Amino acid sequence: MNVEASPLFDVATPFDLAMQERDAGALFVVNHSGGKDSQAMLIEVLRYVPAAQILVVHATLGEAEWPGALEHAQAQAEAAGCPFVVAQAVKTFFEMVEHRFKVRPGPNSPCWPSASNRQCTSDLKRGPIQREVRRYAKERGLLRIVGCMGLRAAESPRRAKASPWQLNADQSVAGRTWHEWLPIHDLSTPDVLRIVADASQELHPAYAMGNERLSCVFCIMASANDLRNGALHNPELYAKYVEIEKRTGYTMHMSRKSLEELTGVPA
Template identity: 35%
Template sequence: MPSTPAASRRPDPAPLTATPDLAAYDAIIVNSSAGKDSQAALDVVAHAADHAQVMHRVIVLHADLGNLEWPGVPQLAAVQAENYGLPLVVRRREQNGLLDLIRDRGRWPSSLARYCTSAMKRQPSRRFMTQHVRQLGLDRPARILNVLGLRAEESHHRAQHPTLGPDPGASNLTRRHVDTWLPIHALTTDQVWQRIHTSGVPHHSAYDHGMRRLSCSICPLAARADIVRACQLRPDLAHTYQQLENTIGTPLRPRMSIRDALAEAAAGAAPGDTIAGGRALPAGTWSW
């Protein structure tokens, strides 16, 4: 396979975790939220796969979160994948969306109950694995490398994750064996941004508006400052959250309700912030 333009434009900075034998896998699936960490992980994988001459086995998978995502995220995921000459597959939860799931459960996701990740990302990803293995048509269990942009710096829990290991929940005896690889596990936030800027591949402008993470625009697991900033940038969505909060009778977090976040957002809003006028940001603001 010839090198893709983006993968060959510069030498590959050595990733800080050991690269597995990519040629030993029938498919390499890079999970992309189009956020900074999955973008950096994609950059590492593209260079490693290009070096191992297995770019044709790499697929970028985006789990679409619907209207909870920042504007333009699926389109940006496609642009990022295209920069490396890689295909993008988009999958979405087949049943109701996350807000419906929260309403049905009567509680918000938390660090101890991350059912949002399972329902919105892990389940669609595993359904795609099933479909892809069927398309491969192998006479043996397929070997799949599942790539995630998790980093040790994010939390104590994520710091305990092995950088490479089997995923029993995604594997089965007869159809597939799945390993999970965390190629940027040891990178700091500054190193992630350095890699992104060096790559020349565009990032989402939500970061330029002060957000430190992408994922759901308003995430119960995010830092307080990110929740408040998201309320300023997406007030309509924040008010939808407030209606749901009233319906289930439970605040977004034990010590922080959306009502509190909206009040804090209004108090700290700059003249150009959307909450001042109650309008969504213009579509052009989210270009890359």
């Protein structure tokens, strides 16, 4: 992480701006999926921000997420002395999919989320997290918030274009300022693994099984490798996804290939 201000025209870096918010007493909200990037991000944020100014939030996806992801995030937060909150949507992932199929069954309205319609992110993660953060901040009279996410430029061209620091205008209301910060945006995967190892922490067990990333067991953008791991280690959940694909006639993956094609694992 770059901790020095840019010498060119004294332009403040995202890190500088984050530290200004820290000194102003802002609440730093670490969004923790249970994955390696979230884990490394919390380690890094704790290097510069007191635990008393940090709230760790996990948006649970219930049975759709890797078993133990919530507990892994919670254990790291509690070990660091940070409060931990679980954000949960009023509907489940499968209820969302089934409802979309019921109300829009036509061939041009897939019931699964897609890269262009990330309803799983907006409805099941971002919305519930913001709700819990607003509640937590209101109870404590906090009017400055910095939302921290573990997105990295190396993950995709889209994420490479993401701004490491920006104002969340939608949530900056009623005297409250809310910024979004990507503390590990410029780090590589080896950097992330080194940070976790240097902190003498273990990754979620799914990585030892061979997973490259961790969130939903069957993500619409997951690699075939991760989908296969998910199928082999979560057979009942896999069968549920395959059944919905066959019943609705829609494939869940952005490749438009069925899970059985991608994994080579029969349900």
